[in-house]
Amino acid sequence: MRLRLNALADSLDASTALRLTLVLLLLRPPGDLSLRGATWLLAAVALAVPWLTSARWVWYGLALAVIARLVLGWPLADNHIYLLAYWCLAIALALGTATPSTTLARASRWLVAATFTCAVIWKVLVAPDFLDARFFRITLVTDTRFSCIAQRVGGLSPEQLAGNREALAPLPAGVELLDGPVLVEPAALRALARALTWGGVLLEAMVAIAFLCPATWPPARLRHPSLLLFIVGTYAIAPVAGFGWLLAAMGLSLLGDDRTRLRLAYLAAYGAVLIFAETPVVDWLLGCYRG
Amino acid sequence: MSSRLAVALPSVALVVVACVQVALARTATLSPWKGGGFGMFASTDGLPFRAVRLFVSAPERSEEVLVPPSLDDLAARTATFPHDRALGRLARAVGDREARQGRAVDRVTVEVWRAAYTATLHAEWTKLTARTIAIDAAAAERPR
Numbered sequence: 545m546r547l548r549l550n551a552l553a554d555s556l557d558a559s560t561a562l563r564l565t566l567v568l569l570l571l572r573p574p575g576d577l578s579l580r581g582a583t584w585l586l587a588a589v590a591l592a593v594p595w596l597t598s599a600r601w602v603w604y605g606l607a608l609a610v611i612a613r614l615v616l617g618w619p620l621a622d623n624h625i626y627l628l629a630y631w632c633l634a635i636a637l638a639l640g641t642a643t644p645s646t647t648l649a650r651a652s653r654w655l656v657a658a659t660f661t662c663a664v665i666w667k668v669l670v671a672p673d674f675l676d677a678r679f680f681r682i683t684l685v686t687d688t689r690f691s692c693i694a695q696r697v698g699g700l701s702p703e704q705l706a707g708n709r710e711a712l713a714p715l716p717a718g719v720e721l722l723d724g725p726v727l728v729e730p731a732a733l734r735a736l737a738r739a740l741t742w743g744g745v746l747l748e749a750m751v752a753i754a755f756l757c758p759a760t761w762p763p764a765r766l767r768h769p770s771l772l773l774f775i776v777g778t779y780a781i782a783p784v785a786g787f788g789w790l791l792a793a794m795g796l797s798l799l800g801d802d803r804t805r806l807r808l809a810y811l812a813a814y815g816a817v818l819i820f821a822e823t824p825v826v827d828w829l830l831g832c833y834r835g
Numbered sequence: 836m837s838s839r840l841a842v843a844l845p846s847v848a849l850v851v852v853a854c855v856q857v858a859l860a861r862t863a864t865l866s867p868w869k870g871g872g873f874g875m876f877a878s879t880d881g882l883p884f885r886a887v888r889l890f891v892s893a894p895e896r897s898e899e900v901l902v903p904p905s906l907d908d909l910a911a912r913t914a915t916f917p918h919d920r921a922l923g924r925l926a927r928a929v930g931d932r933e934a935r936q937g938r939a940v941d942r943v944t945v946e947v948w949r950a951a952y953t954a955t956l957h958a959e960w961t962k963l964t965a966r967t968i969a970i971d972a973a974a975a976e977r978p979r
Binding site for chain 2: 621641651686
């Protein structure tokens, strides 16, 4: 078993991160038909023909396709599509240098650092309703993607969840309902909201600090553990698979030739996000899956 | 290509776009969730908590109309970033649709609202912005 794992790890080379990105582009293509066709064609050909995986023009083409996706979809594109555009551009630029793997690893480090720094700035300094746990108290009730965890961990019954959705429905300014629905917040739900708020922002801050620090500083040792924990922990709850896959591919690109276990860990994280997104395993584990 | 430039360019692009996004969200009502600033899962001010209201008026007609399915995408874009041009574009699209369907229309007003939650989770609709377009004038503005 160990030998097989070692053999698998040895087969993961510098181009694995590129291939995982191509798989992501195939799995989550743009909605626009012509852009989708161009993205699928470029990504599929680059995946099928090994020398094209590292062809600069392929990655410039893919970067252009993703940028076009952002422009056509403005302002509705999710943030990870922006990161995907920077990442495809970083790959294309790195492939034009004398040391593509090293250059891509450095670009990846700064992209991860910048992404998580922005996310922390939003949550801590800009958003008025995050640190007091208001965001997760509302989201756990109103966002159907969190229904299972709100019931199984937060202790809400399906009836209470439905009633809470009515209680949180906005009213016209100045209106108060006489016998309106009352918000029910069990202690477990409040604790869950606080845990998601502070756990999330502290983990993001840890990733940001670890990647901003020079590699010789102690916090830099947490780069891979914190990023892996973020990928597996976050995308089990928040189903934004594209973001998780992208971060796993970027994490993999950071590794040198001697980091066998970490390469396997990023590959496993990529697979875990795929399983979280495409199977009901999390709902099943929480006991919410109803076939 | 210099290695240093190849490393810096993508991250600089990310930071510049993120700074613009924060500025637009703070000053021009762009939703924190969108625009490349990584403000997702940070605020309740996302698309599910924004709403577009459309009002059509003409002689002997003044009423609110629902967003038709054919304009869902445009309405979502407008709600996410309700700047003047987006409001005008949606208003003209609504006016054109009304005219195509043979209904009288002189003016269209587009309003964008957001649900604001207090610390006690009491929610109220707050008007973010609005714009009224005179449909005849708008038709004259369109390139022929």
